[in-house]
Amino acid sequence: MVNTQNLSRQRPGSACEECRRRKVRCDRRRPQCQVCFETGIECKISTTRLPRGPRKGQLRTLRTRIAALERCLADQRPGITHQMAALFDSPEIECDSEEDPFRDLAALPEPGPEIFSDDQQTGGRSPQSPEAQSRPSGLVSDLMRADLDQLYFDRVHPFAPILQRWRYHIWTKQPKKSEAQVCLQYAMWTVAASLSAHFQSLRDTLYQETRRTLDAMDLKSPTGGILSIEQAQAWVLVSIYEYMQLSPQQAWMSAGRCCRLVLGMRLYEIDDPNSPLTMARDHEPSLIDWTGLEEQRRTFWMAYSLDRFISFHNALPYILNEQLIATRLPAPEEDFQAGHPTITRFLPEVMTRGVSNDHCSGLSSFSECIILATICGRALSHRQKAAVEQINGDVVDEFWTRHQWLHEMITFRIQVLSASAQVDPMLIFARIVAQTLVLFLHNVLESITWRTGEHVLGMLEYERLCVMAAHEIVNLVKLQGQLGYFKELLECLQDLDRVKNPSQSPGLSV
Structure with a gap:
């Protein structure tokens, strides 16, 4: 007896090209199927099949275009009709798949938060230039951000322990972040992506965006820009990424910029007993932001360590002078993450x-x-x-x-x-x-x-x-x-x- 469960649901053979184009079931009759017979066209069968699914890069192109359209609509910029026309001015995207090529668009990246910077003249916060707003803020979706954040704390934080986890998650939920905070996120995701096979395709784009933002902030500093701890932390992570993925020489250059930054912020003398800030903390210990202070210590010591290790690798002079340091060593990791003050x-x-x-x-x-x-x-x-x-x-x-x-x-x-x-x-x-x-x-x-x-x-x-x-x-x-x-x-x-x-x-x- 023939086992009917092993029989195919369709007749043997390949579907014709017309049924494939219409995405309908072909009855596979020969020499002509029912669909081709009713439409009066030649029933052709191709034995050569293209790979299933969209071509490489097509979904990413679609995501980029749609995300750009969403940003245009959200910003309600003038001339949006011309921008929409420009977005779709490229050649038509073809898809040789029997499956729906738009099946993954439900997980499109959402536009990133609008980036603000400190307005030195008004003391308020003002949107940045259109050039800054056009940055690829939609490159990382909310789901991808959560995955990259988890990757960072699982794989990067153990050898670069400069961030307090709950403190980071608090400011990431703010609707408006400073340019330095967004830059730090991109730096975190850059290193995390480089340590994950799943996100390897993003690492170069994230790195380029991080460097572009850091260079832009460096240009603003001489004209009154405020040096921030997030900016220094971003340079730390960029140096690590370049050391692992690019070259020790490039990392040495970036570590030097990081060291100049922590020197400018005077992180080398956080605990100087003769400093007015230290004396004020001793007078009012209850007002101390201990976690923020420990992040500053750890950022300095990470820059110091990179300065020594990378200079040692390249047999080149280091920058930070050991004799000038009046900053205590980092607290144990458990106390840091729990927010417990510790004297080291x-x-x-x-x-x-x-x-x-x-x-x-x-x-x-x-x-x-x-x-x-x-x-x-x-x-x-x-x-x-x-x-x-x-x-x-x-x-x-x-x-x-x-x-x-x-x-x-x-x-x-x-x-x-x-x-x-x-x-x-x-x-x-x-x-x-x-x-x-x-x-x-x-x-x-x-x-x-x-x-x-x-x-x-x-x-x-x-x-x-x-x-x-x-x-x-x-x-x-x-x-x-x-x-x-x-x-x-x-x-x-x-x-x-x-x-x-x-x-x-x-x-x-x-």
Whole structure:
């Protein structure tokens, strides 16, 4: 007996071209189906089928046109008829699909909020120029914004903890945002999109819009524009994106602009005890916006860390002067997100030689990365001074004093980090950086030409430590890869020419 459930609902064969065009069911009769027979046309069948669905880019083009039309209608601009005609002036869009090509238009991006800027003369808020209003604010729909925000806090925030989550969600719900706030959102979405296969197609457009807005705000600053924390945070994220996706050189340039901005905002002296602002906070602690203050601290320290790490990668001078910093280290992440005020130490307190484990306990993982960034900066200066000392023929003992201090500090930090029971991706990253510095210092030793017998014996011990460090880096990179964080950052770190060259660093030749 024939199983009727396995029979096709239609007669075998392909539908004719006329039935496909009309999107009706073809009875597949031969030599002529019923539809072609009734209309008196030739019944043609094509065995070559085009891919189903709209062509690549067609839906995006439709979304862009419709979103632009909606903005025109919402703004009620003059000459809208001509703008509508221009939007549809391109060639007709064809679709060779049996399915409805407009099935996805229900999820069209809605127009973004109108962007306002501070009016310095009136003290109010005024709309920006038509050029600014024509920005692709409808590029990201409300649903996409929610997804990108979630991606940001899941994948970006763990290595760039500069935003307090609930504070961010509060100001994002405001109907009108400042230009700096919108720019920060685009920067957040840029980095988030770069770490997601689903949103990869958006990352370049988001990055270009972020850079365009940042450049525009930089041009306004000399004419009375107000520097905002969101602007500095956007530069931090742009530097990270460029470091991961473009080039360390481009990231170094952007990190420099970010550092100049935090210097202009005087974020390096937030907790200066002699500052009038600090004294006022001590007098009226109940009036302190602790969360906002901590965001400023974290933004400064993130700029500081990028300044050190990216300069270290490029072997170029850094900008921020460690000796001028009077800002406390970041609070633990749990206290920051919960809004609990916490008093932390200053950087010199934890950089002092001979500190105890008790003195360094309780530091956040972010603070540990800042300490390693500081050692990176000192190690880079050590190498640069060594090159000058060889030229000038300075005393060897000065070099070895610096070198021994750096090695002792790195060894101590490795011990502190290894004793931590947390499986924190930022702590693991700090451990990788610490072991990389062991390799770097060995490379500095190999670069010197004035060696005594005593120093050569000391170098043999450093070479043994270098080999151990290389093995530890391999293990930590594997562990970090399992956690899924810092993949791109680790690839950049592994690309350090002064570390990866086996002829210069025996530790990586094993």
